[in-house]
Amino acid sequence: MKKKNDFRREPLTDTQLLMTITICIFVAMYLMAMILLGGGFLHAQQVFDMLNDNASLIIVSCGLTIVMIGGGIDISVGAVTSLVVMSCVLYLNAGGNIFVSVLIALGIGLAFGLVHGFLISYLEIQPFIVTLAGMFFARGMTTILSVNPQKAEHEGFKALRDVKIEIPWLGYTAKNGNLIPARMELGVVVAIACLILIFILLQFLRLGRNFYAMGGNQQSALMLGINVKKTRFMSYVISGLLSGISGYVFLMHTGAGNATNAAGMEMNAIASSIIGGTLLTGGVGNVIGTFFGTLTLTTIKKIVVSSGLNQPWWQSITTGGMLCFFILLQSVVLGRRAKKKKA
């Protein structure tokens, strides 16, 4: 009881406020869709579909959120995901081992993270340029590996890919009377696990709190005795590692490698983080917000499709409008708070 009172007396932090707004808007939007559009939105499977399709995006966005909280940017994540997918497919088709293919995925991601982190924090090069080069390199390497789409033919991998977690009590009865259980892919479990681990890292561990301190004010972080260079290095390493995991999850979802895989994923990930309340200036953000940001972005697209706006341009135009709304909202809310603090 006392705790609750404490909570009420203390105003929400910027992070909590922005996250709350996002979650409220997501819930309101989904309820509206359920009432006005009905149909698929009434089934729990809709949520699981969104999770299945976006498991890798959620993982990548978590990594990007860490980098953005630390005041940096990493635009190579989509390209690294694509490179991981292609290399793993080629390795598996050459008769490789599943366990080793996971190691390859992690290794590629980690390698990109280490190089980015070293160049950015120890050689003090602008993060945008370094990760841009990383993006070019990963995209180029993907096409060097194979220009043509590659389908995974590995038996063991196929078995792993088809593992679906069925939840009968969330299913629905089809017209012919059969019960169709809600299906969830293995990738979603990985994504949720990553989400929880990163939430713990950011909330309770020293390294996570250092990210916030560094992003909020680098000079003060340095004065507090935080090893800023090492902290920044770690943020890119984690982001790289998560892109590696995301690549494997992507492969488990699609089962094929393609040079155009995960095209534009970096911008989707940035958009998810922003909608979730992370500021590019650093110091503010939360992975739970990012998770809801990803869901909001997908829900908008689903609503556009099911409300009958079939022309191909409406999806991205509404996404842009949505992004504009969130960005303006954040700017206005934070601006007002800053004024209040001064007064």
Next chain:
Amino acid sequence: MDNKSKKVFGLNLGQLTIPIIAICLLVIFNLIRDPGFFAIEITHNNDGNAVLAGNLISIINAASELAILAIGMTLVTAACGGQDISVGAAAAIAGSTFVKILKTPETINGWTVLLAFLCACIVAMIFGSFNGTLVAVFKIQPMIATLILYTCGRSIAYWINGGATPTVESPIIKAIGSNIPGMPIPTPVLIVIGVAILFKLLFHFTSLELFTQSVGINGSAARLNGINSTFIKLLSFIILGVCVAFSGCIGVSRLGLINHETLLLDVEMDTILAVAIGGNSLGGGKFKISGSIIGAYVIQMLTITLYAMKVSSTDVKAYKAIVIVLLVVIGSPVIKAKFAKLMSRVKMNQTRVSTKGAE
């Protein structure tokens, strides 16, 4: 005052070292690889006009859009301390408007082209001021503010043309895209020269350069000194809009059609790269437009060199990335400081040796 301007001049020369070294390295590399790489010859095109041809010409010609965009991007970077990532999408919108107006009348004459270009300019300026308002008035990070247009810009371009990729056939458009009859130099190159002169005059007759720099270095200090920093930031985005319209129209004229998906694809990344290679800080402040223009040509020369080495167009990115990393590592402050330390140590050793000799 004299002293100060000299200092600035020295600093600017320093800024140009990286792009100039890069271009020299590329030239030497190409000359070693193939002495005839830069040969220029006069050939006749399909219409029977005498035109210049050769690798050098194609480098300068193909970099035209990039060079024009780099000019505008330098201003935005300097004033706002961030980059516009929507230039490719905005160029697609401008190009679509250009084609839309061209397709309206029965025949295309010089006035229609001019009108279409002006409309494209106005549309691009409107979108530029949208970005600019978000950045200057609402104080949003430029990259995030322009992410909106990056997400939906190409779709808006698609929508303008009603879901089609129309073609335009006219001798005037052909002349803009390739060569004016009787003129051996490609027209896009002439347009770049024109735009560069325009900016030179703009900086000569107004205080825009000084104002932009002061806003970029410290916005609130500039405001206290009576500079309207909000307006300067907005203006930089509107000027970038004009540059976008120029490059969008050149891009459309080159192909004679508008394809919203492929027109100037990934150009935003190349443009930011050109600004960075030109030695400009991506954090705003002091800038040198000539650096960015050279940067644009460095990127294009690199691309054409790789093509000449039979690297396929999809693989070019990987090699480009390696060169970019090498360039920025050489230019990084830490490496520079280490190098300076090494040099001073060598000098100290020399002086020690010489003093010992004197004893």
